[in-house]
Amino acid sequence: MNRKILLQEQDIPKQWYNIAADLPTPLLPPVGPDGKPITADMLAPVFPMNIIEQEVSTQRWIDIPAEILDMLYRWRPSPLRRALDLEKHLKTPAQIYFKDESVSPPGSHKPNTAVAQAWYNKQFGIKRLTTETGAGQWGSALAFACKLVGLECKIYMVRISFDQKPFRKLMMQVWGGNCVGSPSTETQAGRNILAQFPDTPGSLGIAISEAIEAAVTDPTGKTRYSLGSVLNHVLLHQTIIGLEAKAQLKSVGVKTPDVVIGCAGGGSNFAGIAFPFTQDKINGAKIDIIPVEPTACPKMTRGKFAYDHGDVACMTPLLAMHTLGHAFIPAPIHAGGLRYHGMAPLVCQCIVEGLHKPQAIDQVECYEAAMLWAKTEGFICAPETSHAIACTIREAKKAKEEGKEKVILFNYSGHGLMDLSGYDAFLTGKLKPYYLPDEEILKAEECLKNYPKAPARKTGKW
Amino acid sequence: MNRKILLQEQDIPKQWYNIAADLPTPLLPPVGPDGKPITADMLAPVFPMNIIEQEVSTQRWIDIPAEILDMLYRWRPSPLRRALDLEKHLKTPAQIYFKDESVSPPGSHKPNTAVAQAWYNKQFGIKRLTTETGAGQWGSALAFACKLVGLECKIYMVRISFDQKPFRKLMMQVWGGNCVGSPSTETQAGRNILAQFPDTPGSLGIAISEAIEAAVTDPTGKTRYSLGSVLNHVLLHQTIIGLEAKAQLKSVGVKTPDVVIGCAGGGSNFAGIAFPFTQDKINGAKIDIIPVEPTACPKMTRGKFAYDHGDVACMTPLLAMHTLGHAFIPAPIHAGGLRYHGMAPLVCQCIVEGLHKPQAIDQVECYEAAMLWAKTEGFICAPETSHAIACTIREAKKAKEEGKEKVILFNYSGHGLMDLSGYDAFLTGKLKPYYLPDEEILKAEECLKNYPKAPARKTGKW
Numbered sequence: 001m002n003r004k005i006l007l008q009e010q011d012i013p014k015q016w017y018n019i020a021a022d023l024p025t026p027l028l029p030p031v032g033p034d035g036k037p038i039t040a041d042m043l044a045p046v047f048p049m050n051i052i053e054q055e056v057s058t059q060r061w062i063d064i065p066a067e068i069l070d071m072l073y074r075w076r077p078s079p080l081r082r083a084l085d086l087e088k089h090l091k092t093p094a095q096i097y098f099k100d101e102s103v104s105p106p107g108s109h110k111p112n113t114a115v116a117q118a119w120y121n122k123q124f125g126i127k128r129l130t131t132e133t134g135a136g137q138w139g140s141a142l143a144f145a146c147k148l149v150g151l152e153c154k155i156y157m158v159r160i161s162f163d164q165k166p167f168r169k170l171m172m173q174v175w176g177g178n179c180v181g182s183p184s185t186e187t188q189a190g191r192n193i194l195a196q197f198p199d200t201p202g203s204l205g206i207a208i209s210e211a212i213e214a215a216v217t218d219p220t221g222k223t224r225y226s227l228g229s230v231l232n233h234v235l236l237h238q239t240i241i242g243l244e245a246k247a248q249l250k251s252v253g254v255k256t257p258d259v260v261i262g263c264a265g266g267g268s269n270f271a272g273i274a275f276p277f278t279q280d281k282i283n284g285a286k287i288d289i290i291p292v293e294p295t296a297c298p299k300m301t302r303g304k305f306a307y308d309h310g311d312v313a314c315m316t317p318l319l320a321m322h323t324l325g326h327a328f329i330p331a332p333i334h335a336g337g338l339r340y341h342g343m344a345p346l347v348c349q350c351i352v353e354g355l356h357k358p359q360a361i362d363q364v365e366c367y368e369a370a371m372l373w374a375k376t377e378g379f380i381c382a383p384e385t386s387h388a389i390a391c392t393i394r395e396a397k398k399a400k401e402e403g404k405e406k407v408i409l410f411n412y413s414g415h416g417l418m419d420l421s422g423y424d425a426f427l428t429g430k431l432k433p434y435y436l437p438d439e440e441i442l443k444a445e446e447c448l449k450n451y452p453k454a455p456a457r458k459t460g461k462w
Numbered sequence: 463m464n465r466k467i468l469l470q471e472q473d474i475p476k477q478w479y480n481i482a483a484d485l486p487t488p489l490l491p492p493v494g495p496d497g498k499p500i501t502a503d504m505l506a507p508v509f510p511m512n513i514i515e516q517e518v519s520t521q522r523w524i525d526i527p528a529e530i531l532d533m534l535y536r537w538r539p540s541p542l543r544r545a546l547d548l549e550k551h552l553k554t555p556a557q558i559y560f561k562d563e564s565v566s567p568p569g570s571h572k573p574n575t576a577v578a579q580a581w582y583n584k585q586f587g588i589k590r591l592t593t594e595t596g597a598g599q600w601g602s603a604l605a606f607a608c609k610l611v612g613l614e615c616k617i618y619m620v621r622i623s624f625d626q627k628p629f630r631k632l633m634m635q636v637w638g639g640n641c642v643g644s645p646s647t648e649t650q651a652g653r654n655i656l657a658q659f660p661d662t663p664g665s666l667g668i669a670i671s672e673a674i675e676a677a678v679t680d681p682t683g684k685t686r687y688s689l690g691s692v693l694n695h696v697l698l699h700q701t702i703i704g705l706e707a708k709a710q711l712k713s714v715g716v717k718t719p720d721v722v723i724g725c726a727g728g729g730s731n732f733a734g735i736a737f738p739f740t741q742d743k744i745n746g747a748k749i750d751i752i753p754v755e756p757t758a759c760p761k762m763t764r765g766k767f768a769y770d771h772g773d774v775a776c777m778t779p780l781l782a783m784h785t786l787g788h789a790f791i792p793a794p795i796h797a798g799g800l801r802y803h804g805m806a807p808l809v810c811q812c813i814v815e816g817l818h819k820p821q822a823i824d825q826v827e828c829y830e831a832a833m834l835w836a837k838t839e840g841f842i843c844a845p846e847t848s849h850a851i852a853c854t855i856r857e858a859k860k861a862k863e864e865g866k867e868k869v870i871l872f873n874y875s876g877h878g879l880m881d882l883s884g885y886d887a888f889l890t891g892k893l894k895p896y897y898l899p900d901e902e903i904l905k906a907e908e909c910l911k912n913y914p915k916a917p918a919r920k921t922g923k924w
Contacts, residue, residue, distance in 0.1 A: 002470070002471045002472075002535075003471065003535045003536060004471060004535070006468045006470065008464070008468065009464045009465065009466060010464075073464075073465045073466070074465060074839065074840050074841075103565065105840040105841045105842065107879065144840060147836070147837055147840075148840060166882075166886075167629075167879070167882045170882040170883075170885055170886050170889075171842065171879070171882065173885070173886075173889055174833065174836050174842055174882070174885050174889075175836060175837075176837070371636065374609070374636050374637060375609055375637075375638070377536065378536050378567040378606060378609075378610060379536075379567045380567065380633065380636055417569065417629070417633070417879050417880060418879060420628075420629045420632040420633065420636070421632075423632055423635070423636050424628075424632050424635075427632075427635055427636075
C-alpha cells in the first residue's frame with residue numbers, strides 16, 4: 001500500500017470542469033441593488049473580458065492554455081496521499097486519502113487560480129493587478145503568479161496581519177509584490193477610514209475597497225482587480241484538484257470515494273476538490289460531499305441564502321449565497337481564510353440542491369485534529385485545513401461505528417508553517433470553543449432585509 | 463521535457479551507501495587529546511551501540527530497516543526536478559536538475575537521518591534523545607522523528623535563535639519536543655556560563671555541551687545524544703538522496719551528471735547527494751563534485767586539515783577535518799546551518815584525495831541567486847541552499863562559455879519559509895559581502911598547535 005499516488009506531468013487534466021453546465025437549476029445571476037442582473041460590461045473596469053467570459057460561461061469543459069499548464073507543472077500534478085497512520089491510529093476500516101495542495105511554492109491551493117488569472121490578464125494587455133489579502137495566503141499566491149507572468153502586483157493587506165505576519169509580507173516582496181497595510185493613505189477609501197479611525201486594525205472589507213478603487217481609478221486603464229475565491233472563474237480554475245484526484249484514485253482502483261471533504265471560507269479549495277465528484281453525484285453516484293466551516297462563522301449551516309454583497313463596503317454586485325450579512329465581523333479565530341461572511345454562489349447552489357451537506361466544527365476540535373495529524377502523518381497543517389481533517393476524523397469514526405470500508409477523500413489545502421501562532425494559543429490553553437450566538441444570526445437578517453430576495457429552489461432529489 | 467522526475471515508492475533505495483568502503487585511503491580515526499584512537503566503548507554513554515557500529519562500519523551497503531523506510535515514505539522518494547526556467551533565463555546549454563529535499567514535513571533533508579537515529583535508539587531501549595539546534599532545522603527534524611518513533615526529545619536551542627525564531631520553537635512543540643533556550647539552568651554547563659555571562663546570546667558550542675551533559679548524566683541510562691551532521695552515520699543516512707537522484711537521472715537517460723553540487727555546513731546534505739556519485743568517480747567517471755561554503759566560514763577552502771574538536775567546549779573526540787579551529791566564531795550570516803568551524807571527516811578525506819573541489823561564495827551573491835531562483839523556478843529557498851544555487855549558476859554560465867551541454871545536479875536542501883529575515887536584510891540593502899580576514903585563519907593554527915597532527919595524504923589521482 002503506497003502512501004503517495006503520483007500522476008505524471010503528461011497525465012495532468014487539460015481542461016477545467018465547469019459545474020455551471022450541470023447544475024440541476026441554473027445559478028441565480030449577480031444583480032445590482034435595484035435587482036437587475038449585472039452585465040459583462042459593468043464588470044469590465046474590474047476584470048478583463050476573457051475572465052468575465054469564464055465567469056458567465058456554461059460550457060462544461062474549458063481548455064487550460066498550455067502556458068498556464070507550464071506554470072502549474074512547477075508543483076502539479078500534486079500528490080494524492082494515503083493517511084495510513086491516521087487510519088491505524090483511529091482503527092477505522094475507512095481508507096483516508098488527501099490531495100496535497102501544500103506543495104505549491106506559496107504553500108496552498110491558491111496559486112492554481114492565481115497563475116490562470118495573471119495569465120489571462122496579461123493576455124488582455126493588463127500591466128498590473130491589485131488585490132487584498134487577510135492572512136496572506138492569497139496575496140503571496142498572486143505575487144508569485146505575477147512574477148512568473150510578468151505583471152506588477154499591488155496587495156492591500158489587512159493592517160493587523162501586516163503588522164503581525166512580517167514573514168507573509170516578505171514572501172510577497174521576494175516575488176516582487178508591493179504590499180501595503182490597509183487602510184493605507186494610497187486610496188480615497190483608505191484615507192477616509194484613517195481620518196475616522198486612525199488606529200483601526202483594518203478588515204478584508206476595507207482592503208477589498210482599496211484594491212478595487214486602485215484598479216478602476218488607474219488612468220492608463222491597464223490595472224485590474226483579482227479575487228482569490230468566491231467567484232465562478234476562481235472555482236473553475238481550482239477544479240484541477242478534483243480532476244487530478246479522480247485520476248489518482250482510479251489508478252488505485254477507486255472509482256468514486258464515499259465521502260469528499262474540504263474546508264470552506266470563500267469556497268474555492270472545497271469546490272476544487274468537490275465539483276468533479278459533484279458531477280458524478282448529479283449523474284447518480286452516491287457520495288457525501290461536505291464543506292466544513294468554523295462554528296464561529298457558520299454561514300452555510302446557520303446563515304441565510306440571500307442576495308448580499310461580497311464586501312463590507314457594498315462595492316460588489318449582490319450575489320445569491322449563504323451569508324451572515326456583509327456587516328458581520330467574525331471572531332478572531334486563527335483560520336483567517338475561513339473568516340468570511342459569504343460563500344461562493346456555485347457552492348451555495350449545490351447546498352440548496354442538497355448536493356453538498358455542510359458541517360460546522362469548532363476550532364478547539366480542529367486544533368486537536370491538527371495535533372493528531374502532526375503526530376501520525378507528520379505534517380503541520382494550516383488552521384483552515386484542520387477543519388477538513390477534523391471532519392475526516394468524524395467521518396472515519398462513523399465508518400468504524402458502521403463497520404463500513406468507506407473511502408474518504410479530503411483536500412489538504414495548505415501547510416501551517418506560516419501560521420504557527422494558532423498552535424501556540426492551542427498548546428498554551430488559550431483557545432476556547434466558540435459558537436456564534438443566535439443574536440448575530442438575527443443581525444444578518446436585519447442587514448439584508450432591504451435587498452432583493454433570492455428564491456431557494458430545493459429539488460429534494462439528493 | 464518534464465519538470466519533475468518521480469520515483470515510485472517501490473523503487474526507493476533499500477540500502478544506504480557507505481563511502482568508507484571505497485575511500486582510496488582509509489579515514490583517520492577519531493582520537494583523544496593524547497592522540498590515542500577513541501574506542502566504541504568510550505562513545506557508549508553518548509550514542510547507542512547500534513549507531514556506533516554504523517559509525518565505524520566499512521561495509522559498502524547497509525540495509526535500511528523496513529520500519530525506517532516506512533517513515534521515509536511520508537515524503538520519499540523526493541522529486542528530482544528540472545530547473546527549466548533557470549536554464550532558459552541563463553541561456554545555458556546545461557541541463558540543471560535539483561533534488562528537492564524541501565518536501566519533508568520539517569522542510570529539509572535533516573529528517574532523513576533523524577528518523578533513522580530515533581529508530582535505532584528506540585531499538586536499543588533508549589527512551590529520550592537530547593540535541594542542540596542553532597537555526598532550528600535539526601531540532602525540528604529530531605522532534606518530528608521522536609514523535610513518529612515514540613521517544614522523548616529535548617532540544618537545547620541557541621538563546622538568540624530561541625528568542626528570534628519563535629516559529630521554529632513552535633514547530634518542535636507541535637511535534638512534542640521540549641525546547642529550551644541555551645544556556646539553560648538545567649545543566650551544570652549552562653549554569654556555569656550563565657553565572658559568568660548572564661546575558662549571553664548562547665552558541666552551538668554551549669548548546670552541544672548542554673545536550674551531551676543531559677544525555678550522559680541521566681541516572682536511568684536511558685538517554686542518548688543525537689547529532690544532525692558531521693559524523694559518518696549521519697552522512698550514511700543521507701546517501702538515500704544521491705541514490706534516488708541516480709535512479710531518477712537514469713530514468714531520463716543521464717548515466718552520470720557532469721557536476722554535482724551541495725552546500726556544506728557540517729557536510730551531511732552535500733555528502734547525501736555527492737557520495738553515490740563519488741563512488742562513480744572513484745570507479746573512473748568524470749564528475750566535478752563541489753561542496754559550497756560561505757566566504758564568511760571558509761574551512762574547506764582556507765582552513766587547516768587537522769585534528770580538532772567538534773565543539774567549542776572541547777567535549778568531543780578530535781576529528782581529522784578541515785577546520786577554522788574550535789574557538790572560531792563565524793560572522794552572523796543568515797545561513798545559520800553553514801556557521802560551523804569544521805567539516806565531516808568523510809567529506810574532508812574526499813577533499814584531501816582530490817575527489818571533491820570546494821568553492822566558497824559570499825552571501826550577497828547567494829541571495830542574488832536565491833532571488834533569481836524565486837523569480838524563475840518560483841520556490842523560496844533556504845539561505846543555506848542559496849549557496850548551492852549560486853554555485854550552480856556559476857557552473858551553468860561556465861558551460862555556456864565553454865559551449866558544453868553539461869548535466870548539473872544540485873541538492874535543494876530546504877525551503878526558506880522559516881528563514882525569511884535574511885531576504886528582508888538583502889532586499890533592504892543591509893547585506894554586505896564578507897570575506898574572512900587572514901588573521902582569523904592564523905588564529906585557527908594557533909588554536910590547534912598543541913593537538914595531534916593529522917597527516918594529509920593526497921593521492922593526486924583526481
